[in-house]
Amino acid sequence: MSGDPQQAAAARRGWLLSAPALLLLAVGATGPLAIMLVYSFLEPGDYGNVEWALSFEAWFNVILNRDIFDGTLSFADAHLSIFWRSAKLALLTTLFAFVVGFPTAWFIATRNAGARTALLFLITIPFWTNLLIRTFAINQIIRNEGFLNTFLLWIGAIDQPIVMLYTDFAVFLGMTYVYLPLMVLPLFAAIDRFDMALLQAGYDLYASRWQILRHVIVPVVKPGIIAGSILVFIPALGAYVTPRILGGGRNMMIGNFIELQFGQGRNWPLGAALSVVLLVLVSAALIVYTRFATGGDKPHG
Amino acid sequence: MADRSFSISRLPGFGTIAVAVFVMLYAPIAMLVIFSFNAGDSVAIWEGFSLRWYPEAWANEAVKDATWRSLQIATCASILATTVATMAALGTTRRRATRGQSFVYLMINQPLMVPEIVTAVALLIFFSSIKVATGYQGLGYLIVAHAAFCTPFAYLPIRARLEGMDLSLETASADLYASRWQTFRHVTLPLVLPGAVAGLMLAFVTSLDDVVITLFVKSAGQDTLPTYMLAQIRRSVSAEVNAISTLLLLLTVVLLTAFFLLTRKRT
Numbered sequence: 001m002s003g004d005p006q007q008a009a010a011a012r013r014g015w016l017l018s019a020p021a022l023l024l025l026a027v028g029a030t031g032p033l034a035i036m037l038v039y040s041f042l043e044p045g046d047y048g049n050v051e052w053a054l055s056f057e058a059w060f061n062v063i064l065n066r067d068i069f070d071g072t073l074s075f076a077d078a079h080l081s082i083f084w085r086s087a088k089l090a091l092l093t094t095l096f097a098f099v100v101g102f103p104t105a106w107f108i109a110t111r112n113a114g115a116r117t118a119l120l121f122l123i124t125i126p127f128w129t130n131l132l133i134r135t136f137a138i139n140q141i142i143r144n145e146g147f148l149n150t151f152l153l154w155i156g157a158i159d160q161p162i163v164m165l166y167t168d169f170a171v172f173l174g175m176t177y178v179y180l181p182l183m184v185l186p187l188f189a190a191i192d193r194f195d196m197a198l199l200q201a202g203y204d205l206y207a208s209r210w211q212i213l214r215h216v217i218v219p220v221v222k223p224g225i226i227a228g229s230i231l232v233f234i235p236a237l238g239a240y241v242t243p244r245i246l247g248g249g250r251n252m253m254i255g256n257f258i259e260l261q262f263g264q265g266r267n268w269p270l271g272a273a274l275s276v277v278l279l280v281l282v283s284a285a286l287i288v289y290t291r292f293a294t295g296g297d298k299p300h301g
Numbered sequence: 302m303a304d305r306s307f308s309i310s311r312l313p314g315f316g317t318i319a320v321a322v323f324v325m326l327y328a329p330i331a332m333l334v335i336f337s338f339n340a341g342d343s344v345a346i347w348e349g350f351s352l353r354w355y356p357e358a359w360a361n362e363a364v365k366d367a368t369w370r371s372l373q374i375a376t377c378a379s380i381l382a383t384t385v386a387t388m389a390a391l392g393t394t395r396r397r398a399t400r401g402q403s404f405v406y407l408m409i410n411q412p413l414m415v416p417e418i419v420t421a422v423a424l425l426i427f428f429s430s431i432k433v434a435t436g437y438q439g440l441g442y443l444i445v446a447h448a449a450f451c452t453p454f455a456y457l458p459i460r461a462r463l464e465g466m467d468l469s470l471e472t473a474s475a476d477l478y479a480s481r482w483q484t485f486r487h488v489t490l491p492l493v494l495p496g497a498v499a500g501l502m503l504a505f506v507t508s509l510d511d512v513v514i515t516l517f518v519k520s521a522g523q524d525t526l527p528t529y530m531l532a533q534i535r536r537s538v539s540a541e542v543n544a545i546s547t548l549l550l551l552l553t554v555v556l557l558t559a560f561f562l563l564t565r566k567r568t
Binding site for chain 2: 013017018027029033122146149184237254271
């Protein structure tokens with residue numbers, strides 16, 4: 001194969017043409033990740049940045065606390081509670097996005113061709129519009145003096161505004177809102193390929209609607225379910241903007257905690273170590289995704 | 302009548318949920334847009350129609366500055382991303398799949414797989430040492446960072462376009478003694494162009510919307526429109542942000558509609 005000069009020339013040309021893109025990504029994305037890994041093994045500098053001395057302290061600090069007096073180790077409860085909140089909120093977001101996303105995808109897939117294109121476009125627009133703006137829209141609705149509370153006060157349903165902003169619920173709501181299209185699009189792709197004759201077969205065999213859903217539809221569209229879940233779970237786990245705008249300073253997720261290390265925390269190595277942890281978690285989720293989702297099922301974006 | 306055959310696929314409650322989802326998806330954005338035209342500065346109590354927030358936002362020197370910077374970065378980054386993505390797409394399609402090709406795919410799609418905050422932190426670490434070493438503080442860092450994460454968005458539509466291309470056209474051109482350059486100029490390029498324009502638009506929108514990476518990479522005084530808005534949201538709510546948001550939304554919808562029309566023509 002490599003003996004064929006024409007093939008070899010084509011391969012060389014392929015590399016040459018890809019070189020600028022590879023260089024750009026090496027400088028602007030992949031290379032810095034390697035440097036970040038190195039930084040996680042250094043000592044924090046006094047005013048941010050690092051001291052070039054080997055240290056495993058940052059990695060210990062990811063989950064452990066070293067007592068400043070006697071050096072005993074204990075679990076860092078504050079860190080663990082942030083991890084737990086991130087995992088919990090990301091899972092809840094994924095679950096709820098599926099619960100409302102599946103009927104939506106099914107509804108779109110069972111329309112006629114024209115309506116389908118229009119509805120898909122309607123799902124896609126929010127997906128491409130600014131995440132910050134969408135999160136901000138939620139903020140304006142649920143804040144104390146926001147639309148929802150103002151309306152409820154006005155109709156007399158409540159006499160005190162319900163505090164929704166800066167709670168875990170707000171972060172959950174916001175993330176479901178912004179990531180929902182990522183669930184609907186791959187689900188749609190899977191349902192679209194579903195052979196509706198299978199339903200007929202199921203009903204002919206006296207299956208109930210629920211049995212059909214559980215034993216016929218779900219197994220067939222499973223790749224889409226996995227794809228959608230991973231596509232929602234990954235950005236939700238690493239979310240930064242949504243928890244910052246809707247969770248405030250107290251209801252941090254991993255992303256905000258990482259940022260803190262580069263700001264007031266002045267602990268770059270810890271921030272780098274936390275980033276590596278997040279990257280590993282996300283990579284694990286991606287490996288699950290590529291193992292389960294079939295090759296043809298590639299939603300873009 | 303077509304509706305009858307669909308009744309079999311109708312599941313109870315699904316239609317209701319779907320309609321609710323569409324309403325919920327658009328209601329907050331609609332509210333945001335509506336209150337950008339509010340005469341008062343509340344974002345919840347309607348005090349009459351007014352266009353005052355638009356000129357007011359524009360009169361703000363910081364907004365003008367951030368808008369100009371955002372457009373500058375998005376333009377440079379999307380052109381850079383589309384150029385390298387087009388070259389890479391030409392280099393990785395229209396021939397037998399090799400291991401090298403999957404490496405290129407992986408590299409190009411890498412920004413889509415790594416959480417943004419992680420890339421942002423890595424870039425902060427990397428660029429801050431370069432800033433110290435070279436003393437250069439300009440927009441170059443933001444342009445490189447944006448171009449990198451925009452490349453996959455530019456690459457996907459171009460690759461899709463090339464994969465759907467009829468290879469025999471290039472062969473025919475070569476058979477007619479066209480030089481390699483002539484073939485590229487008169488056969489390949491016109492065929493790729495719609496894909497490249499589509500990719501350019503996606504890259505532009507992606508760059509324009511970025512918050513996290515910009516926040517970490519920018520030097521002092523280099524706010525883009527999104528980072529400016531983020532800082533505003535933190536302070537207080539004012540319908541000024543609604544006006545800026547509305548204009549940004551409008552730009553996105555226009556570019557996306559153009560993108561859809563452009564890519565739909567293919568079939």
